[in-house]
Amino acid sequence: MQTVIVLFNLKPGVSREQYEAWARTSDLPVVNALPSVDTFEVFKASGLLMGEGKPPYEYIELMRIPDMDAFGKDLSGPAVQAGAAQFQQYADNPVFILTSAL
Helix, strand or coil: CEEEEEEEEECCCCCHHHHHHHHHHHHHHHHHCCCCCCEEEEEECCCCCCCCCCCCCCEEEEEEECCHHHHHHHHCCHHHHHHHHHHHHHEEEEEEEEEECC
């Protein structure tokens, strides 16, 4: 099982309401419907556990993927491609991190 972690802030001019409405109505349902994805969640940062200030990223996505080859094939589908294009309109330089549990 691989977990993809995506860290990002919104682009200037993109409102939280605009992005979150799209994430709830389009991104979450489309990605969670992919056969290669076990779970997909989007989190909004609410603060730091220790220290002061604000988190370096506003949003965190977690995708749990049991089969990366199947996921790669799913990524080429038209719904995913359209969603990825929309995501790029909202997210400012997202960081995609591939992880595995110890």
